[in-house]
Amino acid sequence: MKMLSIRAAATVAATCAIVVSAMPGHSVAQHAAHPAAAHPAAAHPASAQQSGYAGMQSREIKALSPEQVADLREGRGMGASLPAELNGVPGPLHVLQLAQQLEVTPPQRDALERLTAEMKVQAQHLGAQLIVAEETLDRAFRTRSIDERGVQEATRHIASLQGQLRAVHLVAHLKTRGLLSDEQVAAYNRARGYAASTESVHRH
Template identity: 45%
Template sequence: MRHTRLAAGLAAPGLMVASVPAVAQESPYAGMDAREIASLSQADVDAILAGQGWGLALPAELGGYPGPLHVLELADALELSDAQRAEVQAVYDAMKVEAQTAGRAYVEAEAMLSHMFKAGHASPQRLEMMLGQSADALADLRAVHLRAHLEVTPVLSDAQKEVYARERGYGGGHGDADHSGHANH
């Protein structure tokens, strides 16, 4: 009986020690503490600063409003005319410049938010201010990308939009919406 208690006493601490690293390894944030900006990976920062979409225009993209970059990538399949290609390229070029500017503002706002906490200067007042700056910057960035989809959509024919949807792998197509915000009945 004494051996049983001894074995149980020795096993229990071993189990606790063995379970500590397993818990630490399961943390979804492990390794993120080294990030310059807590909420953004380096890949996120690079994409945002490059003016890439970062998924910000998904409501438009998945709602039947083609994006300028993908329209240009699919130019041959869409049989874009020279005029269409030039118009979409102009929208894309303007969007990219605006997105890079807005993206810098968003990344800077997130960097300041992270720095506030790392430096130990967080307070409710600063938090509200920083969150407002970040939210405004993200909204501006998102608007840049969504507006570009709005600008490109009328450049394409309905047939081109259907080809776009099919080429992008969108199942049902987008012929059921009139793009004014109301479904066709």
């Protein structure tokens, strides 16, 4: 009879152990005992917070990549004329590149070449000023020599230069449109892959 009681007690104990191990709280307790193993990322919080700007601190001018500096020095558009270009108003440089396909006449070519040269000179001049302005702002922060008023003045100056530079490219597109026939503009947009979108806009 005593032997039977011992076996019954053992059976009850084993059953309780199975029930406890199946309970959700049991597995939580086990994970809580080993937080680093369960969440390895938690052991290295700094690596998860690395900035997307990492590496840019080595730039000479923090706000400008070397490619952007080169574009500004060369007077390139850098997307400044997209409102014109993508609405069917061509730029002089690309028209000259497509001169044969667009059947550009000698007088048109001469006017486009002058326009392109003027645009480049103005863009290079403004681009050089913009590089200096960004370099000055960068140095002021690096040397901790700027206050709120200085930031406002510097950023207004930079914004003005950016606006003037963009206007140079957009005005060149307007002047180019005035030199071309409707047929040449349509041919330009087809050659550049804009025909479907520009024609849809004009219909509306």
